[in-house]
Amino acid sequence: MGRAEDRRARQRGGRRAAPLGSSGMPAAGIGPAGGGRAAARRAARPAGKNGIGRLFTWKKILGTFLGLCLLGMGTFIVLYMVVDIPEGNPDAQLQSNVYKYSDGSILARTGEINREMVDLSKVPKDVQHDFVAAENKTFYTDSGVDLKGTARGLLNTLSGKGAQGGSTITQQYVKNFYLNQDQTITRKLKELVISLKVDQRMSKEDILAGYINTSYYGRGAYGIQAAAQAYYRVDAKDLDVQQGAYLAALMQAPSQYDWAVASDTGKRLAQQRWNYVLDNMVKQGWLDAGKRQTMKFPVPKEPRPAPGREGQKGYLIALANQQLEQQLMKDQGLTQGQAEQAVEGQGWNITLNIDKKKQSALEEAVKAQLTSKLDAKKRTVDGHVQAGAVSVDPESGHIVALYGGEDYLKHYLSNATRRDFQPASTFKPVILAAALEGDSRTQDGRPIAANTVYDGTSGRQVVDHGTKVGFGPPNEDDQNYGNITVQTAMNKSVNSVFAQMGIDVGMDRVMEVAGKLGMNTKGMQAVPAQTLGSMGASPLEMAGMYATLDNHGKQVTPTIVKSAEQKSRSVKMADPIGEQVISREAADTVTSVLTGVVDDGTAQGSVRNNPLRNGQQVAGKTGTSDENKSAWFTGYTPGLVTSVGLFGENPKTHAHTTLSGATGLIPGSGRINGGGYPAQIWADYTFNAMGEVSKFDLEAKQGAAVEPSTSPTVTESPSETPSETPTTTAPSVSESPSETPSQTPSQTPSQTPSQSPSDTPASREPTDGPSDNPLLPNANGQ
Template sequence: MGRAEERRARQRGGRRAAPRSSSTAPTAAPGAGTGAPVTGGRAAARRAARSGKAGRAGKAKKSGIRRLFTWKKIVGTFLGVCLLGIGTFIVLYMMVGIPQGNAVAQQESNVYKFSDGSILARKGTVNRESVSLDKVPVEVQHCFVAAENKSFYHDSGVDLKGTARGLLNTLSGKGAQGGSTITQQYVKNYYLTQDQTVTRKLKELVISLKVDQKLSKDDILAGYINTSYYGRGAYGIQAAAQAYYRTDASKLTVEQGAYLAALLQAPSQYDWAAATPTGKKLVQERWNYVLNNMVEQHWLDAGKRQAMKFPVPKDPKGTPGLEGQKGYLIDLANKQLEQQLVKQEGISMAQAEAEVVDRGWTITLNIDKKKQAALERTVKEQLTSKLDAKKRKVDGDVQAGAVSVDPKTGKVLALYGGEDYFKHYVNNATRKDYQPASTFKPVILAAAVDSGAETQEGQPITANTLYDGTSGRQAVDHGVKVGFGPPNEDDQNYGQITVQTAMNQSVNSVFAQMGIDVGMEKVMSVAGKLGMDTEGMQAVPAQTLGSMGASPLEMAGIYATLDNHGKKVTPTVLAKAENKTRQVKMPDPIGDEVISREAADTVTSVLTGVVDDGTAKKSVRDNPLRDGQQVAGKTGTSDENKSAWFTGYTPKLVTSVGLFGEDAKSHAHTTLTGATGLLPSPGRINGGGYPAQIWAAYTFGVMDGTSKFDLDTTQGAAVQPSTSPSTSVSPSHSASESPSSAPPSASETESSPPPSHSPSSTPPSHSPSSTPPTQSSSPPPDPSTSPGADGGGDGNPFDPGGDGAQLTDREHTTR
C-alpha cells in the first residue's frame, strides 16, 4: 500500500495508518505467478474503516440520549412537577373552605322490601346523643387517641404519608384506604362522605389542615367520638355507652372505653354479642393494643394495666321495627351490602357500615314472602310450641336456625334466625360456632369421587366400596395407625359395609378412614371450594366428623352446590340496593364448576339413601306430604348433643335446619338432651328428629309439584338398590319410650339389623347397577371386639358430630 492509500484509510476512520506493503505483504507461495495481487493491506484498511463507522454511530447514539436526558432536564422536570403540585395545592387550599357539618343531615331511613316489592320494614330512627368532652373521663379520651392516632396531640391534623398512599391506591384502582388521623376521620364523618375518590381525598386533606388550625384538639376529639358509628345503631360515645354497657359516657371505665375505641375498627365484627370466635379473638387483641399503647404513652400505669380484665358488654336491646324475624333479615342484608361496598369501592368495613346504616337506601331482598311465612310457622308448629322453659330448664336453651336457598339462582328465599330478634340478638342462621357434625360427611365423599381417590390397596372409592365399620377402629395411613379411632353412635359395630350403607347409618369409623385415604388436605380443599369458610382450619382426621364450626347459611350453600351439579352457589339474601348517590348490583350467586358433575351427582344419589333407608327415613320418607318427591339429605348430631342438624334438598329447593344448645344466661354451649320432655334414655334431640321434621313439613308444604334429580352417575341409592352386605350384625337395643307429646322416632334403622333390601318410596331414576362391592384397604374387624347395638350416628372423644334416631339411639359410652 502506498502513501496515498494510507492517507485514504486514515480518512475513513481507521485508528492506525495501514501498514506499508513492503513490511506487511504476505510472501507469495512457491510457484505463484508474479502478477498475483497483494490483498493483506487492503483488508486491514477495510476493517479499520468499519470500526471507525461503528465508533462514530455509538458516539452519536450516546450523545443523543445524553442530550435528551441530561441531569439539568431531569432536575428541572422534577422541580417543575413539585412547583405545579404546590401551586395546585395552594389554589385548592384557597378555594376549599370548611363546609357546614352534615353528619345528622346524612341520616335517612332505609327501606327494606321483599322480593315481590312489598315493604318488609322501614328503619331510620337515629340513636345519637352528643356530649361535651368534659363529660367523658380523660382516661377514656386517651383510649381513642391510643387506638387511632397516638400523635394526635402534636400533629398537624393530617398524615401525609397515609394520604399519599391512599391517593396512589385510588389512582391505581386498589382502593385500599391509607392511614389517617383522628382529624381526618372526623372530617370524613362530619363534613364529607366515605367516597374513595381523588377529589374527596384532596378535600379531606385541605379541610383537615384548616380544621386543625381553627379548632382545638379537644374540640376535634369531641367531634370525632360524637360522630363515629359504634354498631348496634349507636352514633356517638353516649349512645354507645348505653348500647353496650347501659351506662352514661361519664361513668365509663378505662376497660370499657378501650372496648368502645376498639369497636370503631369493625363495629359489627367486634360486637361481642354477635361476634364469631374469630371476631372475639380479634377484638380482644385490639383491646389489648389500645391499653398497651396507653401505657407506652404514659397515660396508664403499667401495674393497673396488668390487673385489667376484658369488660364483656351486655346483651343489646331491640331496636323498634326489628322485632320477630325482621331484624335477622335486615342484619344479613346489611352485612352483604357492606361486603359488596368494600369490594367495589375499596373502603374499610367500618366505613362501609357507616355508609349503610340509616343512609336512605332502598334495599330489595330475595326473600319470598310466602316461603318466609311458611318457615316461621313450621318452626313454631314443629318445635317452639313444644318448648316450656318453666317446666324444663333445658327448653330455654334450645335455639333454632334455618336457611332456604334456590339452588339454580342462589337466592335465599327464607330464613329463620331465632324466636325473636328482640329476645335473641345472635342470628342462628348465620352463626358459625356450632359443629355441623355428620352433615360434613358428604363433603368427604365428594372429595373422594372428584379426585378419583383410591383406598390404600388401590381400589377406587365408590358408593359400593366396602369399609370396616367397627366402632373405634383405629384409622391407618399405609399400615401406620394415625391415633384416631372414633366410636360409632352407641358404639355400634357394622363389620364390612358399603360406603352407601355407611352414609345411610352415618358410621364414623368408615368416614374417618376414608378421610385418610382421600387425604385431609384434599378434603378441606373441596370443603372450601363448596363454600365452607376453611380459613384457619387444620386438615386433621377429626374434621371428618364435622368438628369445625359452620352455619346453616354455609351448609345450605354447600348442599346447593351439590344440588347444582357442582357449580358453586353462594347464598345471597340481597337482590339490589340503591340510594340517591349510587346503585349497588350484586354479583351472580352462581359461579363456575368447583367439583365435577359426576362427583356432585354421585353424592346426591348416595344422599337419597339417607332419606329412604337411613337416619332420616321416619321424618322425611314417611311424611304424608311427600307425594313421591325425590329427596337427598343428611342428618347430624354433635357429641354431647350440643347441636342437631338436617340439611336436605330437592331439585328445586335446599334447606338447612340446625338446633343449638345455648345456655339462656351465660350463652355457653350446652346440651339439648331432654328438651321437649324426651326421656333420659336417650333423651337426645338428633338430626333425624326435630330438624328433619321441620325440614319436611316446610319443604313439602311449599313445593310446587314433585320433581326428580337429573343425575349423571351410575352410583348411589338413586340409581341402584340400597343393599347391605350379608355380614353378621348384632341385635339392637330395644327402643326407648317417650311421652305422648314427643315426636316420633327419626329412624328405625338403628333398632333392627338393616334389611338386605329396603324399598324406596321413590323409584330410581336409572336402572340398577350391577357393579359389585369393592373391598377397601381397611383391615378386617377385630374379632376380640364385642359388637354393640346396631345403631347409626356419631360420637367421639374429640367432640365432633354425630347423628341418629331421636328416640332409639343412646349416648355412646366410650370416650
C-alpha cells in the same frame, strides 16, 4: 504501521484512522468534509443512546419529576383556596334505611338514629386518651393530616388495590361530619384540604369531641353516649378506662368486635385491640404500668335491639347490611368500620331476595314442629333450644327464606349465621365429594365409590399405610356393621367408615374441597377429627355447600341482597353463582348417594314417610354432635336447598348445652337427633314451599338414585336399624312415632359390594362413648 493502527483503533473503541490520500490528507469522502469522523462517533455510541436512550435522559426525567411536583403543588394551592369548610350536620345526613321483600313490598323501615351529643367535658380524660391511643397517638401535636397515609390511600385508590391508607382523628372527623366514606380521589383531596383548615380553626378538644360524637360503634349506636348505653348501660361520664378502651377498639370493626355476636376469632381480635389501646396509653404516659397490669377485659352487656326489628326482621336486616358492607369493602376499599358507617342509617333502599311466602312457610314450620312444643316453665332444657335455618334457590343463589331465632329482640345472635356449633355428620358428604373429585383410592388400591366396601367396626383404629394414627371414633350405640358399602355407611352415618375414608383421601384434600364448596376453612386444621364435622359451621354455610352440590358442582354463595340503592347511585352485588369447583359427575354422584339417606337411612322417618312428599325426590344428610349439643338436617330438592340446625345454648351464660330431654323426651336417652325435629321442620317447610314435584337431573353412574343393573349382594344384616349418633338408642329418640323408620334399611341394588374391605378390622378397646383422644375434640360427628 497497519497492525499498530489497528491496535490504536481498537483502543479508541474500534475506530481505525482514515486512509490517507496521495497528498497525505484523508481520502475524499472520509475526512470531516465527508462526515467520516461524525459517522465514527455515531458508530461508537452505545446502542442504548439511540432512540429511547435519547428520549429518557436523566435530565428529562428529573425535569418531568420536578414539573409534576410543581403541578401537584399548584393544584393543591388552588384546591386550598377554592375548597372551604362546608356546613356539617351529621344528623341531617343520616336517614332511615328501607328494606323490601323480593316482590317490592315493605319488610321494615329503620327507626330514628340513636345519637346523643355530649360535651367533651363530660367524657373522662382517661377515656378521651383511649381514643387517641387507639387511632392517632400524635393527635395533640400533628397538623391534622397524615401525608404518608393519605398518599398511600390515593395510590391505592388509583391502582384499584382497595387497601385503606392511614388517617388521623381529624381526617376521620371530617369524613364523618362534613363528607362521607366514599373512596374517591376527589373526596380524599377534599378531606386533606378540609382537615388542614379544621386543624387551624378548631381546638384539638373540639375536634376530638366531634370525632367521638359522630363515629359509629355498632348496635345502631352513633356517638359515645349512645355507645356507652348500648354496651355498658351507663352514661359516657361514668365510663372507666377499660370500658373506654373497648369502645375505642370497636371503631376498627364494630360488628366483628361486638362481644354478643363475635366469633372466637372476633373475640380474640377484640381483646388484642383492647390490649393495644391500653399498652399505647402506658407508652404515652397516660396510664400507670402497674395499674395496667391489674386491668381485666370488660365484657359488654347483652344488646337491646332497636324497636321495629322484632321477629325475623332483625335477622334479615342484619344479614342484608353485612353483605352490602362486604360489597362496599370490595368495591371501594373501605375498612369494615367505614363500611358499617356507610350503611347504617344512610338512606339505603335495599330489596332482599327473601320470598314473602317461603319466609312465612319457614316460620310456620318451625313453630308447628318445634317451638309450639317447648315449655321452659316445665323443663329448663326447653329454654336452651335455639333453631336456625337458611333456604336457598340453587340456580340463582338467592336466599329465599331465613330463620334466625324465635325473636330478634329476645335473641340478638342469629342462629342462621352463627358458626360456633359443629355440623357433625352433615360434613360426611364433603369427604365423599373429595374422594370422587380426586379419583381417590383406598390404601389397598381400590377406587372409592358408592359400592366400595369398608370395615364398619365401631371404634376401629384408623390406619395410614399400616400405621394406626391414634383415632378410632365409635359408631352410634357402639354398633358394629362389619363390611359395608359406602352407600350404606352414608345411609346409617357410620363414623368408622368415613374416618378411614378421610385418611385414604387425605385430610388436606378433604378440607380443600370443603373450601371450594363454600365452607370457611380459614384457620382450620386438616386433622382426622374433622371427618366427624368437629369444626364450626352455620346453617348459611351448610346451605351454600349443599346448594353447590345441587347446582352440579358450580359454586353457590347464598346472597340475600337483590339490589341496593342510595340516592342517585346503586351497588351491583356479586353474582352468587361462581365457577365449576368440582366436576358435575362428582357432585351428582354425591346427590345420588344422599337420596339413600332419605329413602333408606337416618332421615326416612321424618322425610321419606311424610304425607306431603307426594313422590318428590329428595337428597340430604342428618347430623348430631357430641353430647347432643347440636342437631342438623340439610337437604334439597332440584330447586330448593335448606339447612336446619338446632343448638343447645344456656340463655344466661351462652354456654353450649345438651338438647337431650327437650320437649319432654326422656333425658339422656331421649336425645334430639338430626332425623327428628330438624328433618321434620325441613319436610314441613320444603314440601309446602317447593312448588311442582321434580326429579334430579343427574350425570351419575352410582348411588342410590341410579337404576340397578345387577342383583344386589348384601353383606350386612338387614335387621339393623338406621343409626345416626354415637349414643342414641333408636326407639327412644323418636319425638313421634313417625320418626321411627317403618322399614328396615335395604341395600340399593346398584350398590353391589363387589370388593374386599379396605382394611382388616382392627382390634379396639371397649368403649361406651366418645374417645378422649386429642384428635377427637368434643365431637362424635353424627
